[in-house]
Amino acid sequence: MLSSFVVLVGAVLGAVVLGFWLLLLTDRSRAWPRELFLRHSGPPRFESSVAVLVPARDEAAMLPLTLPSLLNQDFGRYEVVVADDGSSDGTAELAMGLAEETAGSVAVVICAPKPTGWAGKVHAQQCGLDAILGSGAVPEWMLLSDADIRHPDDSLSSLIAQAQRGGYDMVSVMARLHAGSFWERLLIPPFVFFFNLLYPFRSVRHRSSEVAAAAGGCVLVRTAALVEAGGFAAIQGELIDDVALARLLKSHHRQLWLGFDPQIESVRPYRSLAELWDMVARSAFVQLGYRYWLVPPVALGLAIFFVGPPVLALAGFAAHSAIIVLLSLAAWLLQAFHLYPYGRHHRVPAAYSFLLPLASAFYAAMTVSSAWRHLLRQGSRWKERDYGSSE
Numbered sequence: 501m502l503s504s505f506v507v508l509v510g511a512v513l514g515a516v517v518l519g520f521w522l523l524l525l526t527d528r529s530r531a532w533p534r535e536l537f538l539r540h541s542g543p544p545r546f547e548s549s550v551a552v553l554v555p556a557r558d559e560a561a562m563l564p565l566t567l568p569s570l571l572n573q574d575f576g577r578y579e580v581v582v583a584d585d586g587s588s589d590g591t592a593e594l595a596m597g598l599a600e601e602t603a604g605s606v607a608v609v610i611c612a613p614k615p616t617g618w619a620g621k622v623h624a625q626q627c628g629l630d631a632i633l634g635s636g637a638v639p640e641w642m643l644l645s646d647a648d649i650r651h652p653d654d655s656l657s658s659l660i661a662q663a664q665r666g667g668y669d670m671v672s673v674m675a676r677l678h679a680g681s682f683w684e685r686l687l688i689p690p691f692v693f694f695f696n697l698l699y700p701f702r703s704v705r706h707r708s709s710e711v712a713a714a715a716g717g718c719v720l721v722r723t724a725a726l727v728e729a730g731g732f733a734a735i736q737g738e739l740i741d742d743v744a745l746a747r748l749l750k751s752h753h754r755q756l757w758l759g760f761d762p763q764i765e766s767v768r769p770y771r772s773l774a775e776l777w778d779m780v781a782r783s784a785f786v787q788l789g790y791r792y793w794l795v796p797p798v799a800l801g802l803a804i805f806f807v808g809p810p811v812l813a814l815a816g817f818a819a820h821s822a823i824i825v826l827l828s829l830a831a832w833l834l835q836a837f838h839l840y841p842y843g844r845h846h847r848v849p850a851a852y853s854f855l856l857p858l859a860s861a862f863y864a865a866m867t868v869s870s871a872w873r874h875l876l877r878q879g880s881r882w883k884e885r886d887y888g889s890s891e
Contacts, residue, residue: 514827536759555624583628648768716742806860
C-alpha cells in the first residue's frame, strides 16, 4: 500500500515537473531569442559621435587583450576613456602604452577614492562621464564596455546602426562569455539561460513591458538620455548596475534593446569553481532584493523543477515505475532542448545540455551561500572591496 502511494506521489511530481517544462516551451518571450543578434551590415545611416568608457580596476591582465580592439574601430569620430578606479597594478600606465603601440588615442582618468554608498564600477563610470562631459564636445552616444570585453572592428558601427534602425536609446549585447574549462562549460550557458528566464530579452524592447535589463559588459546609451535620467549617480549603490541602469532609463520612457553577438566576447577566464562561485554569490542575494524569505522557495524550486528530473528518473527505476521514468526523462530531455542553443552559442559540447540539473544544484547552493554571507555581515566582495550586508 505504501509503495503504491509513493509511486503515485512520484508520478504526480513527475507530471508537474514535465508540465513546467512544457509550459516554458509555449512561452515565446523566454525562448532562445534567435532573432535578437546584432547585425553587422555596414556603417550607420547617420553620422554620430561616440565616447567609449572603460571602467577599470586592476585590469592590467585584461586590457592588452581588449583595449586594442576598441582603438581599432572602423568608425569616424570617437574617443576612448579609461576610468582608472584605484588600480594597484599599473592599469593606467598600461592603457597609455597600448595607445602608443596601436597609434590610438586614450584618455586615462584617475578617479578619486570611492565615496561611501557607491558601488565601485558605478563610481568609475560616473568619474568617466564627468570627464567626458567636462571636455566640451558632448558625444551623442556612449559605449560602456567592461575591461574584459573584446570587440570586432565594426562593433561601434553595428551598435549605432542597431540603435538608429529601431529608435533605441540603449542597445546592449550579452557578450559571449569565456567557456573553456569544465566548470565554465557546466555553469556559463545556464547562467545566460537563467538571465533570459528572469529578464526575457524579447520583452526588454517592448515599451508596454515592465521588463528592463542590460548586459553590463557592452552597453551603448544615448548620452542625453543618460544625463536626463541623472547619470550614474541615480544608481550609485547598485551592485547589479546593468539592470539598474536599464530600469532607470525605461522609467524615463526610453527604448531599450538587448541581444547577442558572438563576435563581442569576454576574455576573462574562470579557471576554478571557486572563482565562478564568488562571481555568482556576489550578486545572487542582491538579485533577491536581500529578502531572506525568498531563499527557501527559490532553492526548492530549483531542486524540484531543475534538479528533479534525473533524481525522479532514478527513483522511478528503483520503484520499477515506468510512468515515473518516462515523465522524468521527458522533462530532462526538454531541459536539454531549452539549454542547447545557449551552449552552442558558447561553443560548449551538446552533451553539457543534459547537465543542467547538476548546474542548477550548484546555483541553488550559490544562492544559499550568498544569503549566508549577508547574514554573517560579510556582504558582497569584489576587487578587494567589501560592500557590506543588506542592513
